[in-house]
Amino acid sequence: MTKTAWIFPGQGSQKIGMGLDLSDLPIAQEKFAQAQQILGWSVPEICQSQEDKVSHTLYTQPSLYVVESILVDLMRDRALQPDLVAGHSLGEYVALYAAGVFDFASGLQLVKRRAELMDGAAGGKMVALIGFDRDRLEAEIQQTPDVVLANDNSPAQVVISGTPAAVEAVLDRVKTKRAVPLNVSGAFHSPMMAAAATEFQEVLASVVFTDAEVPVLSNVEPEPTRDGTKLKERLQGQMTGSVRWREISLQLPQLGISRVVEIGPGQVLTGLIKRMCPDLVLENVSSAADLPV
Numbered sequence: 001m002t003k004t005a006w007i008f009p010g011q012g013s014q015k016i017g018m019g020l021d022l023s024d025l026p027i028a029q030e031k032f033a034q035a036q037q038i039l040g041w042s043v044p045e046i047c048q049s050q051e052d053k054v055s056h057t058l059y060t061q062p063s064l065y066v067v068e069s070i071l072v073d074l075m076r077d078r079a080l081q082p083d084l085v086a087g088h089s090l091g092e093y094v095a096l097y098a099a100g101v102f103d104f105a106s107g108l109q110l111v112k113r114r115a116e117l118m119d120g121a122a123g124g125k126m127v128a129l130i131g132f133d134r135d136r137l138e139a140e141i142q143q144t145p146d147v148v149l150a151n152d153n154s155p156a157q158v159v160i161s162g163t164p165a166a167v168e169a170v171l172d173r174v175k176t177k178r179a180v181p182l183n184v185s186g187a188f189h190s191p192m193m194a195a196a197a198t199e200f201q202e203v204l205a206s207v208v209f210t211d212a213e214v215p216v217l218s219n220v221e222p223e224p225t226r227d228g229t230k231l232k233e234r235l236q237g238q239m240t241g242s243v244r245w246r247e248i249s250l251q252l253p254q255l256g257i258s259r260v261v262e263i264g265p266g267q268v269l270t271g272l273i274k275r276m277c278p279d280l281v282l283e284n285v286s287s288a289a290d291l292p293v
Helices: 026-039 043-047 057-077 091-098 104-120 134-143 164-173 191-205 228-238 245-254 268-276
Strands: 004-008 084-087 125-132 147-154 157-162 176-181 259-263 281-285
Touching: 004 057, 004 091, 004 268, 026 043, 026 057, 026 104, 043 057, 057 091, 057 104, 057 259, 084 091, 091 104, 091 228, 104 191, 125 134, 125 164, 134 147, 134 157, 134 164, 147 164, 147 245, 147 268, 157 164, 191 228, 245 268, 259 268, 268 281
Parallel strands: 004 084, 004 259, 259 281
Antiparallel strands: 125 157, 125 176, 147 157
16 A cells, blocks of 8 residues: 655745635635734735745744645545645644644744744854765864754755855865855744744744644654654654654655655756655655646
């Protein structure tokens, strides 16, 4: 029997026009209306803004959560269910929704506050590195204060995060094929987010996490669990902790997963997994047109 994982992309996968093909569907209309009550703004309007408002952190994170959650509902409407879920950074919130850990509104309240706090962070820098000597990079990070490995996406792609001076110091000492600065306001997934994480704890504490219907692989601890208390603890550590996507990807075949469906805009996560786990069957559901009939 084929075991399937559903995975959900995070910030960086958004694009102008995402989710607009869902607007005529009753399930989507209900969720868009509910989201507008919570957020105070319209997800479809933001997503179709030609000023690329959807790439502003304050809007990106809630918009991705809403669009991906609607796609989850549409998959469920077709009697489809995963055997395991995982999400990259913001995508972990959709994974928890898909696993039944909290309802749509509770998850969106969390994402709204997360986006506000992360949008308000300042003074940090994040740079994606492609093609590098991992041992050398890890050694330099260890020896340089105020910089961490924020996203361990694959053996050949990572993101470092920290103060601008510390990030530049590492870049000066590590040879890479490409170094791409990310358009973000702060040093996400680093200790520089500690104050924001403390504030976030208040809203997180108010949301009840039930045990998951299927195992979840968390960013900060990629070991499968259904335990709601443990999943909440892991989510609390996510804002300051590293996204361990490389380890999540390598876990999938070890856990008997043979098919992976990326639900959300783009194909970033399946692209990463393809290089690490070439034997997995990979699919993408980015829009209504991709949904199984």
